[in-house]
Amino acid sequence: MAGRLSIGRLAAEARLVGGGDATALDRRLGAALRDGLPGALGQAVVLPAEGAVLRIRRLRLDVTLAEGFDPAALAHAIAVQLAGALRAAIAQPGTEARIWPDPAAYMAAYAEHRLGLAAAPDWAFPDFAALRHLSGSEAVAELMAVRPGLLPVLAARGEAEGDPARMAARLEEAAALRLVLAWAARTDLPVPDAGLSAAVARAVTSAALADLRTDAPGRSVLALALRATAATGAEA
Known part of the structure; x- marks a missing residue:
């Protein structure tokens, strides 16, 4: 599956050396970016390893055209600089860039962020904007x-x-219980293999059974599933 580069917002500021029609330049600049930049980026940009998720808050570029305005040359110059900035962000993510090895790791990072288990900037998770107004749980x-x-x-x-x-x-108990019941109602989940079934059996200790009889059965069932799953992974 080919990678995809999406630019949420591209702000461009042009300066004329020696005077000229700034309005006409702005119009030509917009056309050059709109028409020429996508193709130039496709040739210049190398995205992260397949499956990786990269989120960048902001990149600043400074492009100079010394030989007059050439839309193709401008698009190429921006693409080359952007490609270099992306390579730097991928090689050393920092305050303006974050990278995860795959979508599952990205979603898990979001979950931990919303639950306060791991620090991460809100801007790194635009994919989950629809969940923004819900509580973390x-x-x-x-x-x-x-x-x-x-x-x-x-x-x-x-x-x-x-x-x-x-x-x-x-997780708040109400949210945990809704989650467990939602999973229980699904008919498309895979049947547990022998390893997971054995891990669940070992995880059902007297303490785990006691937890199930508390006023937080949803959290208790989820905790049991997490521990059994971790045990299965450790044995693999």
Whole structure:
């Protein structure tokens, strides 16, 4: 699958050396960017490894045309500079750029961000604008309800921090219960294999059963699923 580069906003400021018709220049500049830049970018830009997700807040470019206004030359010069800036952002993400190895890692980072488990800037998650007005728990429950494949990713990330079920404790009980019930109602989820079934059996300890009888059964079931999933991953 080919990568895709999307530019949310492109602001251009032109300066004329020696005077001239600034209005006409603005018009020609807009046409050059609109008509010539997409093709020039396609030739100059090398995107991250297939599947990687790159989000950039802002890039600043300074382009000079010494031989007069040439739309094709301008588009090429911008594309070359933008390609270099992208390479730098990919090689060393910082305050203006973030990169994740795949969409699952990107979604997991968003979930942890909304639950306060990992710091990340809001601008890095424009894909989830529709969830912006929900609480963190509600947003994560909505996302995981349609993306159950996030469970092993979040379990592994939690395991790396010492607790595979840590995100379950951050979910409000109502959201966790809605999530568990949404999964239970689905008929398209894969049947657990022998390894996962055995891991679930081992995870159902007396303490886990006691948790299920508390006033937070949704969080308890989710925590059980996360721990069993992490155990399966550790055995693989």
